[in-house]
Amino acid sequence: MDIRLLPVKFSRKDLPVGTPVVGMVGGGQLARMTQETAVALGIQLRVLAEGPAVSAAQAVADAPVGDYKDPETVRRFAAECDVVTFDHEHVPTDLLQSLEADGITVHPGPDALVHAQDKAVMRRRLDTFDAPSPAHQVVETPADVEDFAKRVGGFPVILKTTRGGYDGKGVWFVDGPDDAAIGTAFASGVPILAEEKVDFVRELSAIVARSPHGQAVAYPIVESVQKDGICVEVSAPAPGLAPEKAAQAQQTALTIAGELGVVGILAVEMFEARDGRLLVNELAMRPHNTGHWSIDGAITSQFENHLRAVLDLPLGSPAARAPYTVMVNVLGGDVDDMHRGLLHCLARDPALKVHLYGKSVKPGRKVGHVTAYGDDLEDVRERARHAAAYLTGAIDE
Amino acid sequence: MDIRLLPVKFSRKDLPVGTPVVGMVGGGQLARMTQETAVALGIQLRVLAEGPAVSAAQAVADAPVGDYKDPETVRRFAAECDVVTFDHEHVPTDLLQSLEADGITVHPGPDALVHAQDKAVMRRRLDTFDAPSPAHQVVETPADVEDFAKRVGGFPVILKTTRGGYDGKGVWFVDGPDDAAIGTAFASGVPILAEEKVDFVRELSAIVARSPHGQAVAYPIVESVQKDGICVEVSAPAPGLAPEKAAQAQQTALTIAGELGVVGILAVEMFEARDGRLLVNELAMRPHNTGHWSIDGAITSQFENHLRAVLDLPLGSPAARAPYTVMVNVLGGDVDDMHRGLLHCLARDPALKVHLYGKSVKPGRKVGHVTAYGDDLEDVRERARHAAAYLTGAIDE
Numbered sequence: 001m002d003i004r005l006l007p008v009k010f011s012r013k014d015l016p017v018g019t020p021v022v023g024m025v026g027g028g029q030l031a032r033m034t035q036e037t038a039v040a041l042g043i044q045l046r047v048l049a050e051g052p053a054v055s056a057a058q059a060v061a062d063a064p065v066g067d068y069k070d071p072e073t074v075r076r077f078a079a080e081c082d083v084v085t086f087d088h089e090h091v092p093t094d095l096l097q098s099l100e101a102d103g104i105t106v107h108p109g110p111d112a113l114v115h116a117q118d119k120a121v122m123r124r125r126l127d128t129f130d131a132p133s134p135a136h137q138v139v140e141t142p143a144d145v146e147d148f149a150k151r152v153g154g155f156p157v158i159l160k161t162t163r164g165g166y167d168g169k170g171v172w173f174v175d176g177p178d179d180a181a182i183g184t185a186f187a188s189g190v191p192i193l194a195e196e197k198v199d200f201v202r203e204l205s206a207i208v209a210r211s212p213h214g215q216a217v218a219y220p221i222v223e224s225v226q227k228d229g230i231c232v233e234v235s236a237p238a239p240g241l242a243p244e245k246a247a248q249a250q251q252t253a254l255t256i257a258g259e260l261g262v263v264g265i266l267a268v269e270m271f272e273a274r275d276g277r278l279l280v281n282e283l284a285m286r287p288h289n290t291g292h293w294s295i296d297g298a299i300t301s302q303f304e305n306h307l308r309a310v311l312d313l314p315l316g317s318p319a320a321r322a323p324y325t326v327m328v329n330v331l332g333g334d335v336d337d338m339h340r341g342l343l344h345c346l347a348r349d350p351a352l353k354v355h356l357y358g359k360s361v362k363p364g365r366k367v368g369h370v371t372a373y374g375d376d377l378e379d380v381r382e383r384a385r386h387a388a389a390y391l392t393g394a395i396d397e
Numbered sequence: 398m399d400i401r402l403l404p405v406k407f408s409r410k411d412l413p414v415g416t417p418v419v420g421m422v423g424g425g426q427l428a429r430m431t432q433e434t435a436v437a438l439g440i441q442l443r444v445l446a447e448g449p450a451v452s453a454a455q456a457v458a459d460a461p462v463g464d465y466k467d468p469e470t471v472r473r474f475a476a477e478c479d480v481v482t483f484d485h486e487h488v489p490t491d492l493l494q495s496l497e498a499d500g501i502t503v504h505p506g507p508d509a510l511v512h513a514q515d516k517a518v519m520r521r522r523l524d525t526f527d528a529p530s531p532a533h534q535v536v537e538t539p540a541d542v543e544d545f546a547k548r549v550g551g552f553p554v555i556l557k558t559t560r561g562g563y564d565g566k567g568v569w570f571v572d573g574p575d576d577a578a579i580g581t582a583f584a585s586g587v588p589i590l591a592e593e594k595v596d597f598v599r600e601l602s603a604i605v606a607r608s609p610h611g612q613a614v615a616y617p618i619v620e621s622v623q624k625d626g627i628c629v630e631v632s633a634p635a636p637g638l639a640p641e642k643a644a645q646a647q648q649t650a651l652t653i654a655g656e657l658g659v660v661g662i663l664a665v666e667m668f669e670a671r672d673g674r675l676l677v678n679e680l681a682m683r684p685h686n687t688g689h690w691s692i693d694g695a696i697t698s699q700f701e702n703h704l705r706a707v708l709d710l711p712l713g714s715p716a717a718r719a720p721y722t723v724m725v726n727v728l729g730g731d732v733d734d735m736h737r738g739l740l741h742c743l744a745r746d747p748a749l750k751v752h753l754y755g756k757s758v759k760p761g762r763k764v765g766h767v768t769a770y771g772d773d774l775e776d777v778r779e780r781a782r783h784a785a786a787y788l789t790g791a792i793d794e
Binding site: 009010014015016017018019020032033035036037039040041042044052053057058059060061063295299300308313314315316317319321336337338339340342343346347350351352353354355356357358359360361367368 | 406407411412413414415416417429430432433434436437438439441449450454455456457458460692696697705710711712713714716718733734735736737739740743744747748749750751752753754755756757758764765
């Protein structure tokens with residue numbers, strides 16, 4: 001008998017009474033990590049995958065492949081779900097609006113999500129309730145850029161595509177009126193946002209979860225280290241951050257989540273400016289890289305609270321379980337086999353937590369992360385950094 | 398376009414270089430919970446399921462349905478796995494021996510697993526290295542039972558089927574020579590083991606993980622409460638257990654794992670006798686109900702260490718993360734919908750960890766468990782007991 005010929009699919013009626021089905025658009029590592037907690041909570045996670053073997057498709061029972069930009073595909077996908085949520089923010093706003101018009105529950109909804117999709121819309125909206133932002137202006141010509149630079153005290157300034165940028169893509173640092181980056185930015189074909197280049201001492205991230213009826217929880221404020229626009233290391237809580245500043249950062253994120261009507265996880269990336277201001281840099285409305293520490297480091301992970309929020313279940317405690325938790329991303333390097341290195345890393349550190357995303361190695365690609373926690377920040381940091389560097393082949397001892 | 402018509406299957410070559418594929422025979426909640434950690438570690442879990450919608454089949458991408466008693470089915474299943482391991486102990490020993498003869502890696506191997514399958518073989522083997530057991534004897538006639546009773550100081554005694562018993566099934570308490578249970582036991586058609594009825598103060602469980610090259614770790618000794626032969630509550634660590642006794646119980650389990658050549662998790666259920674002896678009751682060679690607390694309560698869960706062990710990866714720390722962790726099973730009661738009760742339970746206790754197995758409710762059936770942890774045993778116990786009782790409908794406030 002060929003067991004591969006037997007049916008492995010099941011339908012909703014085969015699941016226990018009351019089992020919620022959450023549809024996640026996108027099959028990346030965020031959907032994959034969401035599955036870890038969905039399995040625990042008895043929630044059926046359905047993934048609309050970019051391909052049959054993408055990160056999350058390897059990890060869930062139900063991962064139909066389809067184009068998230070095709071309304072009919074997303075509508076068919078959503079038809080078997082109680083709620084639709086996202087692994088990324090690239091689903092067209094108008095498509096989501098049409099789903100809502102059809103009575104499909106979408107969290108976060110398009111009216112909120114647009115603020116994570118369009119930086120100009122986000123800045124405009126934040127200004128209406130005086131959320132602290134860097135100086136900014138939508139620019140249409142190189143002359144506009146020069147005028148903006150004068151307004152903020154001269155170059156350098158930053159240009160960003162209002163839509164479609166991520167992990168440092170779609171961002172340009174402009175040193176002067178003749179900088180070639182200006183032409184490159186305008187050549188991108190989407191509206192361009194100019195922003196003051198903030199003189200910051202470090203980057204912070206405030207992650208909150210909010211449910212439809214308005215319950216919200218705020219995770220400890222973390223410090224994130226970015227390299228070439230990619231998050232490489234997160235320390236929770238942000239070392240040495242004054243309690244009143246941490247509370248201020250949490251309040252800013254909670255206010256934004258409430259004002260924008262976010263449902264699910266909201267990540268607010270901030271600059272801690274040298275002059276002491278906390279300025280909002282970017283928004284993300286999904287589990288975020290700066291929250292991965294919470295899987296092993298918090299009572300309730302950001303993935304669990306995202307699921308609870310989109311299902312309007314009571315939210316879980318975001319409190320940390322250890323004095324310090326450090327997460328370091330594993331970025332593709334010279335080594336193809338991420339598993340061979342585990343022999344060394346797991347033997348060296350029996351308390352290390354390793355997360356691999358089922359992604360083939362490409363230079364700089366996020367293929368996993370490692371987490372260490374404990375009482376001594378320096379020790380915890382060294383353990384996490386060593387493991388990540390060893391797995392990628394950057395070090396060999 | 399019909400997205401359901403697109404392929405959702407993938408083959409090994411689509412996975413990242415070095416991705417291990419672990420095959421688990423049986424699609425129950427143990428396989429389902431193993432998937433939570435397999436997803437994190439980038440391990441591909443393949444499940445040989447009893448049906449298309451069983452507990453683990455809902456949670457993994459690759460769950461062919463087939464009969465684990467059919468050699469050809471198991472052989473085809475194993476062909477695409479690096480190692481085969483188990484959700485239950487019912488795979489025939491000779492079938493596993495034939496797999497090993499074919500060069501298929503099976504952990505635990507049949508020579509070890511037989512001791513968890515056959516109680517007579519287990520008792521005989523434990524006697525060879527003086528592991529502490531209750532008095533025992535294979536009996537073939539009612540007269541043998543009477544002789545055995547005389548030898549251990551009279552009735553009551555316990556009769557057990559040597560094979561196929563679980564969760565209290567295949568176990569009879571015999572109060573005297575005329576007890577009808579004697580006939581029932583012999584009518585079961587399998588050899589019967591008679592055991593002394595131990596006068597115990599409580600039941601303990603010692604869980605260890607052992608890898609092929611002999612590395613082993615021992616979890617804290619836990620106290621388990623059984624009801625009608627089913628584990629209902631586990632406290633970690635066992636409250637008030639003297640350190641030397643805990644060490645003795647761990648050593649007994651480590652010795653058994655080494656002597657029997659166990660690879661993976663070994664659970665040794667023990668009686669703490671009123672006279673102070675620690676006596677081995679049962680063995681299980683798979684993640685065990687008395688180890689579920691480790692998902693939320695230990696640095697490395699029993700499921701992660703089982704996967705690490707069968708892949709011969711270095712084992713993780715079994716240390717507890719909190720002073721006390723209590724797990725209470727959610728057994729099927731009057732309520733069919735296990736999800737509705739979450740609204741109350743999660744709101745009442747933001748730190749509660751709920752695990753649902755994707756199983757429809759039947760009276761007494763294990764459909765999930767809840768875990769609470771903290772510094773105060775009584776508080777932790779009350780939180781876990783309340784949540785389990787509420788979910789099953791035993792209480793409504």
